[in-house]
Amino acid sequence: MTANAAATGPLLDLIDIGKTYPGVVALSGVNLSVAPGEIIGLVGENGAGKSTLMKILGGVVAPSEGTIRIDGAERAAMSVADATKAGIAFVHQELNLFDNLDVAANVFIGREPRYGGLLQLVDTKALHEKVTPLLRRLGADFGPATPVANLSLAQRQLVEIAKALSLDARLVIMDEPTSSLTASETARLLGVIADLKANNVSVIFISHRLQEVERCADRVMVLRDGKVVGRLERGQIQHDSMIRLMIGRDLKSLYIPPAAPPRETALDLAEVRTTAFPGQTVTLALRAGEILGLAGLVGSGRTELARAIFGIDRRLGGRITLSGQSLEITEPRDAINRGLYLIPEDRKQCGLLLDFSVSENISLANLPAYARATIVQGDAEDRNAERQKTKLNIKVPSVATQTSSLSGGNQQKVVLGKWLSMSPKVIIFDEPTRGIDVGAKGEIYELMRGLADSGVAILMISSDMEEVIGVSDRIAVMHEGRISGLLERGEFSEDRVLQLAVGKSPQEAAAIKMMMGA
């Protein structure tokens, strides 16, 4: 479909791009040139500056310095409309689809073919005629009239890509496109990317899944702390080299060994069933003093398990025992009263009240303890918040500061401070370092180990392979709602975790890998 094959020079040139937010250098000195039909892998840890770079490309934020050239023409600043006109399209990590509309309506939203003069009626027939070939090209197994609400995540992604194609995109930027896909869906997506390349469409592929980057990228750019720390050409793109550049240190250094061997079982799950996978049961024992990593793909039911244990969702069945006594939960308060705490995945929506101060957030779960005759004593709250601030090294001018103004790492420490002001027996961390910079990550890991050593049992849900392998004493892997394997520290390897996460035996997984590589 692209008639732009005539273009010879680079499609896009970024020269010395930098972006500074008050107090933070998000990007500096980034150079990137994208040729037509080229697939660029962009890797880097959370907070490395990938999303800032993408926002600049999409015209959402303006760079503080540097030049953008599109087809050789210089642009000081680019608006969203400019980016679209230049043929830059996004497939976002959080899909931007209207799930109350059907596929065709989503693909052509705002650009619907119309008829009926002033009435501006949507020409559904013409719309479907335009969308159908796009879907066929992507190998979609659904039609233009399917409601988006009925589609799986992988199918929704295809809708986004169809939208990009319908815009005659010459550069498609995919942000973590495979993070929620199954192995076969991923293989199909990589096929679509190869097809785009064959049609001279360029792709910037941002992913934590290094195997996939390895398979599809022509070149890889590695970002760390806002700077380009490495560029790899086709022959050099290897998993280990990328990891080394990304984290700038060895994987092993993350692990802090426990001070003492784990003690008695603290939390015992027996045949627990959740609403996400009613047909599956989870049986798992968590010991005091250990960090048990819970790995698995997004959508494997880990967060739902945590929510059911903590009482956010109703548990469909099974027994939970905490410190030898059965745990009857109808709401989070029941779990909290027994010393079982959850640090949720979505910090801003669930973990914190962003409009509340640091102090108010820390006292919220245990407010009656700071009250006399039900009147809250502000100074008692502040004293405790100050203690947590010192203990956890929360970087904030005052405990009266609104938490919305804190960085991700400091916000997470506030959530932690809330629970550490009480008496934890079991803490479930759901993606404890998502969106947190590297330095603060290390601090969080140290705090987790310190807690474990003091006798707290820690269940750490994480999709970050480095984190799971680097921090856990044992790893339980979930696949489609059940525990597909339990690994002791000596057995840890990325391959092993991944095999269990996709629910395959080692042989099957190797076969899938070969098939996908082909």
Next chain:
Amino acid sequence: MPAMFKKDLSLLVLILVVGTVVAIINPRFLSPINISNTANLIGLFGMFSIGMGFVIITGGIELSVGSIFALLGVIFIDLLVTYEMSWPLAVVLIILGGTVMGWLHGFLVTKAKLQPFVVTLCGLLIYRGIARYYTEDGTAGFEFGMNFPALEWVTTGRAFGVIPHSFIVFILLAIVMGIVLHKSVFGRYLFAVGKNEEAARYSGIRTDRIITAAYVISGALCGLSAIYLAMYTRSISPASHGNFYELYAIAAAVLGGCSLRGGEGSVLGVVLGTILLQVLQNLVNLLGIPSSLNFAVIGGVILIGVLADQQLVRRRQARLAKK
């Protein structure tokens, strides 16, 4: 909350400005009898507006207020007149009735997961209908010569002949509810639930109970107000008694800084909002503006007030962003 305080302050300034203007044009505004009457109305409308503030802070709304006044009002008069019940018992029963209605609304909102607007809209229709059926659309009132001296002293009496007891009760209520909202554990939970129910739940707050409690408080205050209003009007025609009163309460709460999105508001704000509304009512009367324009004036002033406030907030944010 300094931002909140600033809002209250600007509302106070607005009240003083409007008051001064009215006083200059028509000095009768400051006559003891006018002030006393206005204070009485402020008391009557303020009591249930505080309850509305609580509900709005949870992110909800209570539309059935006016209909509750009609229903509880006719029942109250019936209890005293037909059943010759002792008045303290009747008062307790009526407040209890309001409490039960509030609890029912809270239950439907939190357990049946219905939208507050829908629940209380149905309440508005149902209670009004029952009130009219109950009296066969007739007017309920005290028979000639019937007197309840103690009850009348409590409700319509005036201390030193000028300070209406309704106003005193309202101020006492405002102080108590102000402490509950701004100082107590429950108040903090209320703001937390209104701001972000999900995060509140993750912190172990029993959000359903907190939300239900807000409707219960509102219902109880409506019960109390129903008695005061019944004693003020002395006769109730159930088709019109209390019509639109919920809108006065919503207006007072919004003027006073309650956000309909929940999580924001103050009792002082609601008090000042109520005062401003009654001063405006008074203005319409005293300045000889046709009373048919009553609502239009109030609506216009609220609109201008909210617009100006929005502008101030935006300017403050711009100033913060510049820093």
